[in-house]
Amino acid sequence: GAVVSQHPSWVICKSGTSVKIECRSLDFQATTMFWYRQFPKQSLMLMATSNEGSKATYEQGVEKDKFLINHASLTLSTLTVTSAHPEDSSFYICSARDLREPSYEQYFGPGTRLTVT
Amino acid sequence: GENVEQHPSTLSVQEGDSAVIKCTYSDSASNYFPWYKQELGKRPQLIIDIRSNVGEKKDQRIAVTLNKTAKHFSLHITETQPEDSAVYFCAASRGTAGNKLTFGGGTRVLVKP
Numbered sequence: 001g002a003v004v005s006q007h008p009s010w011v012i013c014k015s016g017t018s019v020k021i022e023c024r025s026l027d028f029q030a031t032t033m034f035w036y037r038q039f040p041k042q043s044l045m046l047m048a049t050s051n052e053g054s055k056a057t058y059e060q061g062v063e064k065d066k067f068l069i070n071h072a073s074l075t076l077s078t079l080t081v082t083s084a085h086p087e088d089s090s091f092y093i094c095s096a097r098d099l100r101e102p103s104y105e106q107y108f109g110p111g112t113r114l115t116v117t
Numbered sequence: 118g119e120n121v122e123q124h125p126s127t128l129s130v131q132e133g134d135s136a137v138i139k140c141t142y143s144d145s146a147s148n149y150f151p152w153y154k155q156e157l158g159k160r161p162q163l164i165i166d167i168r169s170n171v172g173e174k175k176d177q178r179i180a181v182t183l184n185k186t187a188k189h190f191s192l193h194i195t196e197t198q199p200e201d202s203a204v205y206f207c208a209a210s211r212g213t214a215g216n217k218l219t220f221g222g223g224t225r226v227l228v229k230p
Contacts (some may be wrong), residue, residue: 036218043206043220044161060118093160097216104149104168104212108160 002098006109013084013116020080021051021112023094029074030096034106035067042092050077050094057111084116119144120219121209123221130197131229140207142188149212150183150190154203155223161206165192168212197228 003026011097013019023033031052036044048069049057068080080090091113095106120143130136142150148169153161166180167174167190173180178197183190194201205224210216 016157043223044218046217046219049217091158095218098190104210104216105151105166106216106218109156110160113158 001105002026002096002101002107004094004096004107004109004110006094008108008112010113011115013114014115015085015116016083018058018080019084019114020078021092021094021114023052023077023096023109025075025098025107028029028096028098028100030077031074031099033077033094034094035069035077036093037081038093038111040091042095045091050079051069054083081114084114086116089114089116119147119209119219121207121219121221123207123224125224126222127225127227129227129229132197132199134197136192136194136197136226136228138192138205138207138226139189140191140209140221141187142209142219143188144209144211145188146211147187147209149210149216150181151208151218152179152181152192153206153208155206156203164205194226197226199228199230200226202226 005024033050035047038044047062050069050071052071058064064112071077093111094109123140151166155161180193207221208218209217
């Protein structure tokens with residue numbers, strides 16, 4: 001199956017700073033990638049849909065000015081958490097679908113654990 | 118938008134017994150229903166999926182059933198083993214190129230030896 005990577009796997013930052021998380025499709029091109037957030041012992045919640053070459057589509061309640069998404073190439077999407085606060089501490093996971101495959105399967109990155117102190 | 122509800126939230130079974138997790142969805146246009154297993158700190162791992170043109174699918178000890186009319190689908194794990202202990206999530210999507218997934222709340226499964 002296809003492979004999606006994320007970097008970094010974990011990051012600790014101070015309150016008020018910004019953090020960038022990268023999501024890469026390693027062996028396929030992804031015109032669309034998805035960003036999820038998962039708090040401890042909770043489900044995955046979709047934050048936004050990242051579209052190559054155009055603006056991201058944010059889910060209701062997600063601040064687009066706080067969570068900046070850039071999908072500048074067919075293999076890379078980035079999520080920047082701006083002015084991070086402790087309540088932004090979470091597990092961030094991206095996913096993408098390989099459109100060459102007839103299945104609807106989405107491939108998930110390994111996730112990024114963000115801790116804001 | 119889509120809403121997916123999952124029950125139970127926790128499930129404890131004896132090794133060798135069966136486990137059943139149920140989900141309901143709200144969007145009648147959803148046509149793709151994957152199930153994921155997630156271990157602590159790891160990415161969700163697809164264990165089985167089903168499309169709306171199929172009523173049942175089986176893969177060794179795992180099976181999924183779908184009732185489109187009632188808008189619910191279930192995961193069945195037979196002959197459970199300790200390594201089946203994890204959190205399981207159901208999800209639903211419209212299965213198009215922009216197929217964002219809506220997840221259920223998750224079920225924590227504990228298989229007791």
